[in-house]
Amino acid sequence: MKRVKSYVNKEQRIIVLNSSIINNNEYKNLKEVLEKHQAIYESTLEQDEKINNRTKDILRHSFIEIYHIARSEWRAINKQESGNTNCSLCNQPNKLIFFIENKFNESQLNVGSTCIDHFKGVIENKMTDESFETLKNRLLRENREIDRKTEFRKEYPTLDAMLRKYNNIAENSSLLLPMSLYRFIIDCISAIHDFRTKYFKGKIPKAKLKDLHLTIQKIDTFIEDTIDPWISENQSNDFVVTLDDKKWLEMNKKDNIVVYLRENQSLISEDTIEHFGYQSFLKKHIVVIRNSLAGVRKLSLSQWGAIVTLNNSNYGNIRFSASFSEIIKNFGCSIFDSNEKYGFDDCIKIFRFHNIIDNVYVLVYSLDKLFNGYEFYYSENIDRITIISKLRNSYCEYNNSETLFEYIGKYMRDYNTINNAEHFFFERLRWKLITYEYKEDYLNDMKKDKEKYS
Numbered sequence: 001m002k003r004v005k006s007y008v009n010k011e012q013r014i015i016v017l018n019s020s021i022i023n024n025n026e027y028k029n030l031k032e033v034l035e036k037h038q039a040i041y042e043s044t045l046e047q048d049e050k051i052n053n054r055t056k057d058i059l060r061h062s063f064i065e066i067y068h069i070a071r072s073e074w075r076a077i078n079k080q081e082s083g084n085t086n087c088s089l090c091n092q093p094n095k096l097i098f099f100i101e102n103k104f105n106e107s108q109l110n111v112g113s114t115c116i117d118h119f120k121g122v123i124e125n126k127m128t129d130e131s132f133e134t135l136k137n138r139l140l141r142e143n144r145e146i147d148r149k150t151e152f153r154k155e156y157p158t159l160d161a162m163l164r165k166y167n168n169i170a171e172n173s174s175l176l177l178p179m180s181l182y183r184f185i186i187d188c189i190s191a192i193h194d195f196r197t198k199y200f201k202g203k204i205p206k207a208k209l210k211d212l213h214l215t216i217q218k219i220d221t222f223i224e225d226t227i228d229p230w231i232s233e234n235q236s237n238d239f240v241v242t243l244d245d246k247k248w249l250e251m252n253k254k255d256n257i258v259v260y261l262r263e264n265q266s267l268i269s270e271d272t273i274e275h276f277g278y279q280s281f282l283k284k285h286i287v288v289i290r291n292s293l294a295g296v297r298k299l300s301l302s303q304w305g306a307i308v309t310l311n312n313s314n315y316g317n318i319r320f321s322a323s324f325s326e327i328i329k330n331f332g333c334s335i336f337d338s339n340e341k342y343g344f345d346d347c348i349k350i351f352r353f354h355n356i357i358d359n360v361y362v363l364v365y366s367l368d369k370l371f372n373g374y375e376f377y378y379s380e381n382i383d384r385i386t387i388i389s390k391l392r393n394s395y396c397e398y399n400n401s402e403t404l405f406e407y408i409g410k411y412m413r414d415y416n417t418i419n420n421a422e423h424f425f426f427e428r429l430r431w432k433l434i435t436y437e438y439k440e441d442y443l444n445d446m447k448k449d450k451e452k453y454s
Contacts, residue, residue, distance in 0.1 A: 007059045008040040011089040011115075012067045019070035020104040027066070029055045061153035062146045069142050074100045076119045077108075087112035148200055155209055159196070163189060166219060169227065175234055176241035179262040181227050188219040234266075238285055241266050249275065273332055278324035282306070289331055292340055295347035308351055312344055314412045316366045319359045320351035344413075353405040357382050360401045361453060367408070370418055374426065377446035386446060387429070394431035395438070 008016075013034050016022050022031045033051055037044055045056050058066070081097045087110070094112035100119045101108050111119075153159075170177065170185040177185075195212050198204045204211075234240045241261050245268075249257050257275045261268070273281050282289065283301065290299050297311040305323040309315070322330075330350045331342055353363070360382040367376045375388040378401075385398045398404040411421035434443065 005042045006039065007042070007045075007063055008034065008037075010039060010091065012063075013038065013040075014088055014109065015074065016067055016070045018105075018107045018109060019073045019102060021066060021070050021073070027058075030058055030063075030066075033059070057150050057154055058146075062150040065142070065146045065149060071118075073102050073104055074109075074119050075103060076116055077101045081110075085110060087115050089115045144202065145200055148202065148206075151206065151209065152196065152199055156212065159192070162216065163192060166223075169223060172243060173227075173231060174243050175231050176243070176246050176258070176261060176266040177227065178230075178265045179259075181230065182262055184222060185219065185227075188215060188222075191215055238288060239268050241268060245276065273328055278328045282324050282328060289327065292342055293331065293347060294341045295344035307354060308347070310344060310347060310351070312413060314366070314370060314414070314418075316362060316369075318362050318366055319354040319356075320348075321354040322351045326350060348409070353402050353409070355402050360385070363401060363405065364450070366412070370412055371421065371426075373422075377443075377450055379446065379449075386442075387426075388434070388443070389426065389431060392431055393434050395434055395443070396429040396431055 017031070017034050021027070022034070029052055033040070033048075033055060037048075040059060045051055045059065051059075077099050079099045083097055084093065085097060086093055089109070089111055092112055092114070097110050098113065098116040099108050099110055100116070166185055166189050170182055170189070192212065192215060195204065195215070199209065241258075246258055249255070254275055257272060261272060264272075268276070268281075286299070286301065290296070293299065293308075295311050296308045298309045300307050302321075305321055306327055307319050307321045309317055309319055327350070330346075353359070360378055364376045364378050364385065367374070373390055375390065377386045377388070378384070379386075382401065383399060385401055385404055387396045387398070389395070408421065408425055411417045411425055
């Protein structure tokens with residue numbers, strides 16, 4: 001539903017009509033309109049043919065200024081009555097009636113207990129101390145300023161909306177504008193505000209009123225030719241800071257980082273990643289990082305980090321993991337260098353064996369396939385892995401699957417390293433002879449468990 005534009009309400013009308021300012025000759029037509037209409041809307045100006053164009057301009061652009069001056073003529077007086085009457089300003093019923101008095105024409109209006117508060121304190125004190133000559137000069141200055149404001153707003157009727165639009169582009173574009181683009185808009189907004197203020201104060205002559213159009217045209221052209229294309233070109237660039245990134249940084253009181261990023265062409269750099277939080281940053285750029293990890297076959301995210309399978313058939317479906325910070329610190333620079341690729345050797349150094357039950361099972365079956373002269377078993381709760389040497393008829397126990405993989409994992413890569421494992425790994429283990437009692441008490445049960453889960 002369209003909102004009806006109101007230029008004068010009942011309270012404003014009463015205050016102005018009973019004030020001395022309305023008796024100025026230049027407001028003669030305005031006074032007639034106020035006396036004729038209880039309230040004034042845009043439709044009033046369109047329908048009443050007797051209202052001249054100057055009065056329409058005053059009502060549209062400057063009446064609020066006249067009202068503020070008129071209102072300053074009034075002060076609360078030490079007079080009150082009891083009774084049942086309506087407030088002259090808001091028309092609300094009141095049992096306790098107060099009065100306000102006009103300093104210049106001594107007119108009085110009865111007001112209610114709420115409206116009386118508008119006329120106490122600062123207004124009364126200021127008016128009391130102001131001489132008539134000082135007041136007269138002030139009113140003349142303010143009347144001249146009203147004229148200038150009327151002229152200005154007639155020339156630039158949509159300026160406030162334009163300023164809101166420019167500020168929204170500077171502060172709320174979908175991407176964080178680089179400092180050069182951002183500063184241009186902010187400087188133009190400041191120049192517009194400065195021009196308007198100086199014109200209102202009479203520091204810019206009327207002959208130069210139209211000069212502001214050049215600034216407006218300049219900023220509109222810059223937005224169309226420079227800012228819009230920049231946003232369009234970088235909309236799909238994951239490394240340009242977004243509005244959501246900016247809001248997150250500001251919410252976390254990291255405004256200095258926003259400034260730094262603007263100066264860095266609004267691009268996320270390695271030294272700013274930590275300010276976003278490793279987890280949120282990794283989730284946002286997971287596709288880019290994944291594409292750079294040639295040594296990884298599959299990658300997924302958990303609550304605390306990433307889980308991967310490596311791009312080497314000998315490792316089968318064994319899963320490895322690393323925290324968000326480890327991934328970013330070791331592979332984050334791939335975001336800033338699209339040609340950077342990380343192979344299997346890079347990945348195996350960073351990702352650790354993921355020590356959960358089903359992954360230990362996968363590890364044991366993978367080791368069985370790779371090392372033919374040996375069998376691998378796990379205890380029920382995977383707190384121990386047992387290696388059986390067929391030729392030696394001996395066994396060796398590891399109480400930690402991660403430790404086992406740390407030593408044997410490097411021999412799983414290819415044919416040569418698998419062959420070297422006999423000399424550099426298995427031969428150096430402390431083997432124990434498999435006795436009849438060991439078979440009965442442990443080995444047979446482990447074989448059954450392994451068959452059950454195979």
